[in-house]
Amino acid sequence: MTSQNLTLAIADLYARTIATGKITHSHRRVLSEAASSLELKDHDRTAIDRLLLAISGGQLNVVDE
Secondary structure (H helix, E strand, O other), X not given: OOHHHXXXXXXXXXXXXXXXXXXXXXXXXXXXXXXXXXXXXXXXXXXXHHHHHHHHOOOOEEEOO
């Protein structure tokens, strides 16, 4: 996946997750794995960190597929 495609995928997931207040278990795992990537741009890492923080803080619900 190219850097631009990754940025678009993260932005799309961020928008959908914030709009619904829900994230799937598989998306959460992907975000956790992506957070450790050295190739992430700063704004992508910030978006992932915000989502993971919202999950751990209870603002987002983790749901089944």
